[in-house]
Amino acid sequence: MISSLKRITMHKFFPYFLAIIILVSCTQKPAEGVVYEDFKNDLETLKFQGKVKKVVTQNADFESSSSDKLEPAILAEVQEFSADGFLLNSEVYDYKGELDKKTTYAYDDENKLTKKYVVSPGDEIFKTETEMLLRIAESKEQRSRTYKVYTDSVLDYTMTYFDDKHDNIKP
16 A cells, blocks of 8 residues: 555656756856857847848058058948848958959758858859858857857857957967
């Protein structure tokens, strides 16, 4: 009689015991100083808000070393976004304002990156990549950034970069 009571009692409390273990393990706080980020699209990753179609970045006017005149601003980068906020085209320019690299992104119906075409004029380089980095955490105290790396929209690995005091990536 006593052994049957113990079995009934154990069967009643086992689901509660299991639920408590799961809740305790899920409520652990992340390391202090690390901020975990969750982005819906590329605009949020770049900290833009609203409907942004195009971002043009220029290096500011600067004083010429050969004269006292101000040199005009130089084009540095142009980024174009879809209506859903995903990067469609990115053009990076060199210090003279000439095109250095153009990247075109292709997505499937679920807005998952399927292809990334990279063209570097003059180098005859044309690469098709399907790798995407998504920043998931950043720590100002540790001077680190953590990324998830996806290949063909599947998580491949996670990596963390640490910066030195001059904001250069440590080897």
